[in-house]
Amino acid sequence: MPELPEVQALVDFLGERTSGLAVVRLELGSISVLKTYQPAPTALDGMPIGTVARHGKFIDIEAQGLHLVFHLARAGWLRWSDALPATMIRPGKSPIALRCRLSDGSGFDLTEAGTRKRLAAYIVSNPMEVPGIARLGPDPMAEDFTATDFAALLAGRRTQVKGLLKDQGFLAGVGNAYSDEVLHVARLSPFALASSLDVAEVQRLYAALRGTLAGAVRAASGKPAKELKDAKRAGMRVHGRTGEACPLCGDVVREVSFADSSLQYCATCQTAGKPLADRRMSRLLK
Ligand SMILES: [Zn+2]
Numbered sequence: 001m002p003e004l005p006e007v008q009a010l011v012d013f014l015g016e017r018t019s020g021l022a023v024v025r026l027e028l029g030s031i032s033v034l035k036t037y038q039p040a041p042t043a044l045d046g047m048p049i050g051t052v053a054r055h056g057k058f059i060d061i062e063a064q065g066l067h068l069v070f071h072l073a074r075a076g077w078l079r080w081s082d083a084l085p086a087t088m089i090r091p092g093k094s095p096i097a098l099r100c101r102l103s104d105g106s107g108f109d110l111t112e113a114g115t116r117k118r119l120a121a122y123i124v125s126n127p128m129e130v131p132g133i134a135r136l137g138p139d140p141m142a143e144d145f146t147a148t149d150f151a152a153l154l155a156g157r158r159t160q161v162k163g164l165l166k167d168q169g170f171l172a173g174v175g176n177a178y179s180d181e182v183l184h185v186a187r188l189s190p191f192a193l194a195s196s197l198d199v200a201e202v203q204r205l206y207a208a209l210r211g212t213l214a215g216a217v218r219a220a221s222g223k224p225a226k227e228l229k230d231a232k233r234a235g236m237r238v239h240g241r242t243g244e245a246c247p248l249c250g251d252v253v254r255e256v257s258f259a260d261s262s263l264q265y266c267a268t269c270q271t272a273g274k275p276l277a278d279r280r281m282s283r284l285l286k
Pocket residue numbers: 246247248249250251266267268269270
């Protein structure tokens with residue numbers, strides 16, 4: 001799933017490619033992808049595109065005061081084409097959930113792999129009408145998001161930091177991959193309770209959060225949409241690297257698995273050398 005750095009790169013990419021163009025029309029490959037009824041998708045026909053913006057992990061394409069907003073979810077992706085095929089997509093017959101045709105023949109498809117269809121698009125006159133945007137916490141890359149703000153958010157939260165960092169209502173844009181990376185850089189256990197972090201640990205976590213995301217934004221910036229997934233994977237130190245060596249200390253990268261996700265960490269760097277309990281592993285050992 002694309003997170004803040006990849007979504008930012010997609011926004012920059014789309015901003016550049018759609019500059020000076022208008023929407024020709026939207027085609028829906030899946031009716032359920034569009035979560036709004038009014039305005040109708042045809043309301044965007046012929047509208048010149050203005051700005052392309054990011055809200056957390058949402059992409060917002062504005063045209064004459066209307067906003068096409070979408071969220072790629074876990075298995076969704078954006079595929080850009082300089083010359084889209086002329087044939088219209090047929091509902092239900094294609095992995096393409098939504099196609100946006102632009103005035104020079106280019107455009108993009110939103111695709112979704114897998115069976116759990118969670119890709120969501122909205123047409124609204126104000127992005128705040130999208131429930132997922134209305135509930136977003138602060139953006140960790142915002143210039144005015146300070147260490148003091150971050151400390152205030154964490155204070156009194158008797159919640160595990162890993163879960164908090166991924167919670168879009170707490171902080172906008174970080175998901176499962178970058179939360180693993182941030183915690184590794186900060187040398188903190190994913191299961192540490194936010195309220196139990198001391199001042200130095202909060203400071204370390206803030207620096208890790210901003211530094212990791214800024215580095216990933218730099219790495220993703222300017223890359224075409226199709227290269228972003230691989231670039232994200234290549235930049236990971238522990239996330240998705242179970243069994244490989246920690247790049248800092250050489251210990252093996254360990255995993256804790258849950259029903260539909262897993263996290264990766266280094267015990268030497270993050271949990272004083274003590275492996276965390278893994279429910280799946282302990283179930284297997286019973
Ligand atoms: Zn390590």
